[in-house]
Amino acid sequence: MRLSDAIEEFIKELWEHDEAEVELKRNELAEYFRCAPSQINYVLSTRFTPDHGYAIESRRGGGGFIRIIRIQRESHETLRYLLNERVGEAISAKEAQILCLHLAEQGTISHEDAELMYAALRPQSQSVPIPEPLKDVIRAKTLKNMLLSLAQRGSQQ
């Protein structure tokens, strides 16, 4: 297993209950995994981003720390944010996948629907010879249309 994945898993196990945040010491963690301290930053910047539903705070110097905060939002708020601010004009398959999986993690949609959405957004759905940037544009439009459909579900009851 990749080091990064192990560290990611380890960090996620730090949450015991419903706490909003956990704290860790970068150097301690690095020593525990016998890796370069900057490896911790790598894990944080690739797996604990706002797209994944996390925010990071930290302080250097004596008594320094890294705090990882889980972002809590209402489902409709999340959808609004994704539609109006996050997705934008273009989006990569990777980013789109992260967003879909996070929607499921957060309970806004089922894991099955997340898979369904990701299936539509995966690179294989666009394996035709057109410029890559255009694919990201189509993907963004597709994703937004699906998000819109999700938003309408809720508001119909």
Place this chain on the structure above:
Amino acid sequence: MRLSDAIEEFIKELWEHDEAEVELKRNELAEYFRCAPSQINYVLSTRFTPDHGYAIESRRGGGGFIRIIRIQRESHETLRYLLNERVGEAISAKEAQILCLHLAEQGTISHEDAELMYAALRPQSQSVPIPEPLKDVIRAKTLKNMLLSLAQRGSQQ
């Protein structure tokens, strides 16, 4: 026997029971068969497509892999038929919509999922300057990937 056929067979033997997926390392497999790594891609792209009931996921970089996901044997017949015969290389938005609605009508999928699928397939998702015929091709690929995802439901790891 052709190399491609041997590789195809080898990969199919990786499934031991009813697992939904297997993983492999492209370079290892290529070395085993003493062929160019890209030969593996050729086999995957010609014999493990959605039409054949497979989906591919992969990751590059250290610890990279190729994951092949297989449609479940007990998958809904209707979905199989659509994947293998009905959809084809290209499909119009109109046809796709009718197809989704029909699936919901006959209870194969929920109305909500039908809406979600159609949202992804509607013309607005592809309002970029590319040749119209290509759009129908992308739509077909997208639809097939979603159908595959639906057919996979119920398969536990």
Place this chain on the structure above:
DNA sequence: ACTGCTAATAGTCAAAGATGGTCAACATCT
């Protein structure tokens, strides 16, 4: 209290390593 030094932290960035992907030329069937 104020200043400045030091130790203790964390952050950034670029290079190297480890994989997989694409594409076009060439080869071999049918």
Place this chain on the structure above:
DNA sequence: AGATGTTGACCATCTTTGACTATTAGCAGT
């Protein structure tokens, strides 16, 4: 000849490490 298969050169992405940088708390000297 056309379809299918094979290869290799070049590209893209992900991970890991290390050198260098930035920030903060505590303390010693005044």
